[in-house]
Amino acid sequence: xxxxxxxxxxxxxxxxxxxxxxxxxxxxxxxxxxxxxxxxxxxxxxxxxxxxxxxxxxxxxxxxxxxxxxxxxxxxxxxxxxxxxxxxxxxxxxxxxxxx
Numbered sequence: 001x002x003x004x005x006x007x008x009x010x011x012x013x014x015x016x017x018x019x020x021x022x023x024x025x026x027x028x029x030x031x032x033x034x035x036x037x038x039x040x041x042x043x044x045x046x047x048x049x050x051x052x053x054x055x056x057x058x059x060x061x062x063x064x065x066x067x068x069x070x071x072x073x074x075x076x077x078x079x080x081x082x083x084x085x086x087x088x089x090x091x092x093x094x095x096x097x098x099x100x
Contacts (some may be wrong), residue, residue, distance in 0.1 A: 007060050012051040021046040 001009070021042065024034075030043040037045075058067040069077075092098045 004062075004065055007056065007063070007065060011053070011056050011060065014049065017049045018046065018053060021049045038045050 025046060026041045028042060033041050037057050046077070057066060061068050089098060
């Protein structure tokens with residue numbers, strides 16, 4: 001395995017850990033915790049996994065595996081995603097699938 005392949009593997013693992021942390025929140029709640037980790041909430045565990053993923057992506061950028069995007073492009077991507085999330089949430093709410 002090359003270093004590039006290793007970093008993509010680590011990236012995949014971090015994505016999986018984010019999925020697992022989100023699943024724990026859905027099953028046990030944001031402010032609950034693992035019995036062996038009473039000081040770390042499920043929400044803080046999710047944020048830890050997010051920043052670990054971010055760190056791996058930064059390593060990949062530093063090694064010229066992934067591009068570094070301009071801040072304006074990052075903001076545009078994020079704003080577009082927020083708009084899509086809001087639109088699809090409204091659609092789900094209108095179907096009675098979101099009940100908050």
